[in-house]
Amino acid sequence: MEKRNKPYIQHEEPGLKKYCACSLSRNLPYCDGSHHGTGMHSYKVEIETAKTVAICGCGSSKNKPFCDGSHELLQET
Ligand code: FES
Structure with a gap:
């Protein structure tokens, strides 16, 4: 992402x-199909x-x- x-x-x-799992989507956080050809796949979640x-x-x-709070350990850039 x-x-x-x-x-x-x-x-x-x-x-x-x-x-989105590849970070290439132009519609984050949703998949827009940009991963095709990368070998990656979107995360599919049934709500x-x-x-x-x-x-x-x-x-x-x-x-x-999903966020698990790990971003709290990252430094602001
Ligand atoms: S945004 Fe990645 S763990 Fe929260």
């Missing part, structure tokens, strides 16, 4: 979501009830695509 020191906070309605989610923007989460 695009390197930033904070998550993308998104309100999601129920349904299948595809979040069952409307809710707000925090999608990792720093690339350091161990629970991708």
